[in-house]
Amino acid sequence: MKDFVNPFPKLCEEYAQRFDVASDNNDVQAIRELLSELEDFLKKYTDAIYAPLYYCMGTSYGNLRTHGYSVESDEAKLSLEKKDVSLEHELYCFRHSLELLDDPELLKEEFEPYIRGLKLQLYTNYANALEDCGRKAAAMKFYRKVLEINPEFGMAEGNMGRALQHYSALVHDPGHTAYLHHFAYNYLKSSLKKADVHVSARKYFERCVNSYTDEIKETFLENKLEISEYSLGEEQEEAYRRWCLHHHLFLNPLNDLPHELSCFATDSLQLPDMITHIEQIEPPRYFGMFNQLKQEYIYARYLCYEAFYEREETHFADKETHLINLYDYPQYSIRIEGLKTAFRQSYSIFDKVAFFINDYWELGIQERDVNYRTIWLSEYGKGKKNYKYKNRLILADNIALKSMFWICNEFNKKFGDADTPYEKNIQVLRNALEHKFVKVHSGTLYNDKKEEKSIGEDSFYHITENGLLQYTMELLEIVREWLIDLTMAVHIEELKRGEDEDDKKSFPVFLMEFDDEWKV
Numbered sequence: 096m097k098d099f100v101n102p103f104p105k106l107c108e109e110y111a112q113r114f115d116v117a118s119d120n121n122d123v124q125a126i127r128e129l130l131s132e133l134e135d136f137l138k139k140y141t142d143a144i145y146a147p148l149y150y151c152m153g154t155s156y157g158n159l160r161t162h163g164y165s166v167e168s169d170e171a172k173l174s175l176e177k178k179d180v181s182l183e184h185e186l187y188c189f190r191h192s193l194e195l196l197d198d199p200e201l202l203k204e205e206f207e208p209y210i211r212g213l214k215l216q217l218y219t220n221y222a223n224a225l226e227d228c229g230r231k232a233a234a235m236k237f238y239r240k241v242l243e244i245n246p247e248f249g250m251a252e253g254n255m256g257r258a259l260q261h262y263s264a265l266v267h268d269p270g271h272t273a274y275l276h277h278f279a280y281n282y283l284k285s286s287l288k289k290a291d292v293h294v295s296a297r298k299y300f301e302r303c304v305n306s307y308t309d310e311i312k313e314t315f316l317e318n319k320l321e322i323s324e325y326s327l328g329e330e331q332e333e334a335y336r337r338w339c340l341h342h343h344l345f346l347n348p349l350n351d352l353p354h355e356l357s358c359f360a361t362d363s364l365q366l367p368d369m370i371t372h373i374e375q376i377e378p379p380r381y382f383g384m385f386n387q388l389k390q391e392y393i394y395a396r397y398l399c400y401e402a403f404y405e406r407e408e409t410h411f412a413d414k415e416t417h418l419i420n421l422y423d424y425p426q427y428s429i430r431i432e433g434l435k436t437a438f439r440q441s442y443s444i445f446d447k448v449a450f451f452i453n454d455y456w457e458l459g460i461q462e463r464d465v466n467y468r469t470i471w472l473s474e475y476g477k478g479k480k481n482y483k484y485k486n487r488l489i490l491a492d493n494i495a496l497k498s499m500f501w502i503c504n505e506f507n508k509k510f511g512d513a514d515t516p517y518e519k520n521i522q523v524l525r526n527a528l529e530h531k532f533v534k535v536h537s538g539t540l541y542n543d544k545k546e547e548k549s550i551g552e553d554s555f556y557h558i559t560e561n562g563l564l565q566y567t568m569e570l571l572e573i574v575r576e577w578l579i580d581l582t583m584a585v586h587i588e589e590l591k592r593g594e595d596e597d598d599k600k601s602f603p604v605f606l607m608e609f610d611d612e613w614k615v
Contacts (some may be wrong), residue, residue, distance in 0.1 A: 097206070098205065099205050099206070099208050099209070100205045100206060101206075101209050102143075102144055102200075102201055102203075102206040102209060102210075103144055103146070103147050103161075103209060103213075104144055104145070106148075107144075107145065107147040107151075108146055108147075110129065110133065110147075110148060110151055111147065111151050113125075113129055114126065114129055114151050114154070114155055116327075117155075117390075118155070118158055120590060120594045121162075121560045123159065123162075123164050126155050126158070126159060126486055127159075129155070130152055130155055130156070132185050133148055133151070133152055134152075136148075137149070137530045143195040143196070143198035143200055143201055144201075144307055145195070145339065146192045146195035146196050146201075146213065147192070148215055149188045149189070149191045149192035149195065150188070150189065150192045150213060150216065150217050150220070152188040153185050153186075153187075153188030153189040153221070153224070154220050154470050155191065156181055156182075156184045156185040157181075157185045157220065157224060158183060159181060160178055160181040160185065160498075165438060181226060182224065182228065183448060183510035183511055184510070184511045185224050185227075186221075186224055186228075186510050186511070186517075187510040187512060187513050188511065189217060189220060189221040189224060189362075190221070190510075190517065191511075191513075191514075192213075192217055193217065193221070196214065196217075197529055203204060211244055211245075213245060213251075214240075214241075214244060215248050215251070216250075217246055218237045218238075218240045218241045218244075218251070219237070219238070219241050219248070219250050219254055221237050222234040222236075222237035222241075222251075222254065222255075222258070223357025225237065225256055226254075226257075226258045226261070228497070228498060228501040229494040229495060229497040229498030229501065229580075230257075230501060230502070230576065230581055231258060231261065231262045231265070231351070231498070231576075231579075232348075232351050232572075232575065232576040233572075233576060234258050235255070235262075235343075235351040235352070235353075236343070236351075236572070238251050238254065238255040238258065238353070239343075239353040240267065242255070242353055243353075246292060247289060248289070249285075249286040249287075249288070249290070249291045249292040250286070250289075250291055250292055250296060252282045252283070252285050252286035252289065252295075252296075253282065253286030253287075253292055253296060253299075253300040253303075255282050256278075256279045256282035256283030256284075256286065256300070256303065257279075257283065257299075257300070257303055259275050259276075259278055259279035259282065259352075260275075260276070260279045260303060260306075262275050262279075262348065262351070263275035263276045263279060263581040265494065265495060265586065265588070266348050266582075266583065267367040267368075267582070267583075267586040267588070268348075268363070268365070269298070271348050271349055273315070274320070274349055274352075274353075274406065275348065275349070276307075276316065276351025277315065277320055278305065278352055279345050280301075280307060280312070280316040281316070282497070282507050283300050283303050286300050287300055287301065287304070289307065295532060299587055322358060323358060324356075324358070324362045325357040325358055325360070326357075327357055327360055333395070334361045334443055335400055337355070337360075338400055338403070339360065339396065339400070340355045340356075340357075340359060340360050340540055341355060342467055342568065342572075343572070343575075344571055344572070344575060345360060345361060345362055346362040346363070346364035346389060346392065346393075346575060346578060346579070347359055347361055347362060347363050347364055347605055348364070348579060356476045362389060362393060364389070364578065364579060364582055365386050365582065366381060366382055366582055367582065367585055367586040367589055368589065369381065369382075369589055370589060370592050370593055371409050375491075380454075381451065381454075381455055381585070384447075384450075384451050385451075385581075385582075387447070388444055388447060388448065388451075388578060388581075389578070391440055391443070391444060392420070392441065392444060392571075392574055392575065392578060394440065395436070395437040395438075395440040395571065395574075396437070398433040398434065398436055398437035398440075398572055399434060399437040399564075399567050399568065399571060401423075401430065401431050401433055401476075402431065402434035402437065402564065402567075403564070405430070406428075406430060409428075409552055410428065410429045410430070412429050413428050413429050415428075416547075423534070425534040425536055425539065426535045426536065426537060426560055428586075430451075431535050431563075432558065434535075434560075434563055434564065434567060435533070435535075435563070436526055437571075438524070438525070438528060438566065438567045438570060439525065439528050439529060441567070441570045441571055442521075442525045442570060442574075443572045444577065444578070445466075445467040445574070445577065446465070446466040446467055446573050448467065448499075448577060448578070448581055449465055449466050449467040449469070449470045450465050450473075451463075451581065452581075452584075453465045453470060455585065455588075456588070458470070467503055468507065469502070470501065471499070471503035471504075472502075472507060473521075480499070490512060493584055493587050493588065494583075494585035494587070495580045495584035495586075495587060496580075496584045498576075498578060498580045499580050499581070499584070502576065502580075503571060504516070505517045505518040505573075506519065506521065506522050507516045507522075518569075518573070520566065521566055521569065521570055523556075523567055524556070524558065524563075526558035531554075531555075531556055531580060532554060532555045532556065533555065533557075533558060534555045534556070534558075535554045535559070535560050535563055536557065536558070536559050537559070537560060537561065
């Protein structure tokens with residue numbers, strides 16, 4: 096039997112116990128003092144072996160926020176701004192802990208059980224924080240990671256069930272809602288059988304289970320889902336669809352579940368029904384806008400898929416192009432340009448969604464000035480005011496718009512003690528691809544994307560193919576989440592508009608689908 100070694104100093108366990116005691120006693124002042132103490136300590140000691148300390152800090156920031164306390168004061172009710180600041184610190188600590196766990200020194204086999212144990216808790220609490228941002232799809236990614244490591248980890252099952260309940264309340268497709276509730280109920284029920292679920296969480300998960308009526312439990316939730324299997328097409332099409340399923344890239348909320356079922360392999364995402372004035376004859380233009388957004392995402396996704404695998408031979412379009420060999424070993428090919436295009440087109444969707452939002456909610460930003468920054472950073476993002484639609488605040492009470500706000504902040508705002516915004520590298524790469532020169536190298540130049548150079552002395556931005564591919568995949572995930580959020584935001588808004596007295600005089604308009612045979 097192999098001897099395993101704990102790579103983390105005893106100090107980490109001691110701090111974890113002190114945080115637990117302070118939390119159990121609801122001793123807010125002790126938690127604050129421990130946080131301050133650790134912050135001072137970690138300014139001096141940056142070794143990867145202190146990753147558990149960042150986990151403890153992130154969890155404690157979350158506990159303070161959840162119970163209505165800021166780090167500085169005992170206010171009975173935190174302002175939205177102070178809650179956001181606490182959540183930013185929480186996200187930073189969890190992310191930094193994850194980064195430290197990627198240190199090569201911690202990847203040794205003898206450390207594996209200790210690293211795995213920390214990851215189970217870290218992924219779960221990080222997913223909970225993302226869920227509190229409204230970011231359902233991002234949270235699901237990390238719940239899935241936990242269950243891939245340990246399918247029997249009850250805290251992840253229960254929290255995933257809770258998140259799926261919230262998710263099901265936001266989607267408008269009744270079929271999607273039913274499936275999400277079914278999985279939510281069964282994950283919650285399963286978690287109650289697991290020993291790792293602590294008392295307070297168990298009580299909360301029980302309340303979530305009991306929120307369903309006995310009738311719906313008996314007639315639907317307790318029954319096994321009858322899930323049909325569908326053909327994924329011929330060999331090439333099946334390979335593509337399985338790739339999309341595996342990477343959770345279909346525009347379909349059900350593809351966020353930890354199951355790669357063939358019935359989820361479809362881009363079924365649509366806008367909800369919309370209420371219009373009785374005088375309006377034409378269908379709302381937003382359906383046409385969303386068609387374009389979907390098609391551009393699908394094209395970018397396919398280009399990325401094509402770049403995933405090297406060609407066995409040179410593409411005919413790359414022959415006889417007469418490029419000069421400068422002995423710096425860049426990669427030039429249709430495949431690489433396709434990957435660059437996938438990245439650029441994915442990023443462009445952010446601004447197009449901003450155009451949609453400005454028009455749909457009548458924000459009044461001039462067309463030439465509309466982009467995702469003017470939507471999220473010029474007003475609400477800087478705390479100056481909140482946008483209104485017919486004198487009703489639209490950002491504060493729409494969880495899907497809140498999610499989009501947090502995604503925007505990932506590109507533009509530093510959380511906690513971070514040196515740069517979390518997704519700053521994606522923004523820098525986009526700027527270089529659009530306006531400068533980028534050389535893509537094989538994977539031998541740099542070990543991973545963290546070691547890339549930015550604009551160098553030769554005026555080129557250098558990146559490995561693997562780094563570009565990772566960034567493109569990450570961007571596709573974020574854009575997919577952005578589009579799902581958009582449909583949920585419109586759904587929430589349409590429910591509210593349906594309650595407005597002035598909008599009740601309406602009639603249904605039935606729209607047909609654009610047939611696949613027309614897509615030539």
